[in-house]
Amino acid sequence: MRLKEFAFLYVHALNPGNYNMLMTRKKRDALQYFFIMILFSIILGGILAIPIFITMPERIEKTLAKFDRFNITGIDIQLKEPVVLLKTPKIVLDLTANRTEIGKESILITKTEIMWKRPKLDILGFKLFNTEKRPLSDYSNVLENADRIKGLSWLLFLILLPSLFLITYVLHMVKYLVIIGLSTLFAFIFIKIKKKKPGIFKVARVAVYSITVLVFLEVVLGAYISLGIFSLLIYLLFFILCLMVITEKEFKFNLQK
Numbered sequence: 001m002r003l004k005e006f007a008f009l010y011v012h013a014l015n016p017g018n019y020n021m022l023m024t025r026k027k028r029d030a031l032q033y034f035f036i037m038i039l040f041s042i043i044l045g046g047i048l049a050i051p052i053f054i055t056m057p058e059r060i061e062k063t064l065a066k067f068d069r070f071n072i073t074g075i076d077i078q079l080k081e082p083v084v085l086l087k088t089p090k091i092v093l094d095l096t097a098n099r100t101e102i103g104k105e106s107i108l109i110t111k112t113e114i115m116w117k118r119p120k121l122d123i124l125g126f127k128l129f130n131t132e133k134r135p136l137s138d139y140s141n142v143l144e145n146a147d148r149i150k151g152l153s154w155l156l157f158l159i160l161l162p163s164l165f166l167i168t169y170v171l172h173m174v175k176y177l178v179i180i181g182l183s184t185l186f187a188f189i190f191i192k193i194k195k196k197k198p199g200i201f202k203v204a205r206v207a208v209y210s211i212t213v214l215v216f217l218e219v220v221l222g223a224y225i226s227l228g229i230f231s232l233l234i235y236l237l238f239f240i241l242c243l244m245v246i247t248e249k250e251f252k253f254n255l256q257k
Helices: 003-012 016-022 027-048 050-054 056-064 146-193 200-220 229-256
Strands: 083-086 091-093 107-109 113-122 127-135
Touching: 003 016, 003 027, 016 200, 016 229, 027 050, 027 146, 027 200, 146 200, 146 229, 200 229
Parallel strands: 091 107
Antiparallel strands: 083 091, 107 113, 113 127
8 A cells, every 4th residue: 555545544544524535445454544643643652742752751850750769689678659660661660678579660670670572473373472571680779770770771772662663553453343344243243233334344334434533542642642432432432424425325325325
């Protein structure tokens, strides 16, 4: 798919009034659009988040100011609360005693280690990544080595950038495919109960194009706004509106017959 064609579909996917036209596109076009749209959104979201990346060392310095004591050698640590250094990709500083494994974070800093996810596709085991670790033993007193830690944060981020990008793409792709699949299934069941058209493949195409709204809110603008469940509700309302547009056309077409 050419860039000009993708841009055309992207703009028109944000307007419910264009969905009768979008339904004339091939199923293959919708699938290609989805994968390119996820890639485009991640790149655009990363570009928009550059100001946040630039201020990351300063934010780390402010975070360290929250500690009363932080001495790794003597295991003398007091943490007021876990701190999210960055939301996208998610970098968390959590020095509580029960944090020994990485969860949803892309990078987790515990009281003894830095852990991060590295891509590893394992089809039979369904693994998307492996966890790698690096000890913090070189930094005996974190507060005294704040400048070194700020430099380490940039170095670590640059080293992990390709892995973070791939992980982000795969996880977002799986997430939005699941949402598209569930939206298509429930909408198709409801349409069949009402004894209306369109068919399941047309409903699926509506779900694919309308997911653009959700991806824009969560991925492109995710570094600055966090709507939580409301972003999903906005997508569902938009999806339903687009379905109403194409089902209305089907209804009028049947009346003319």
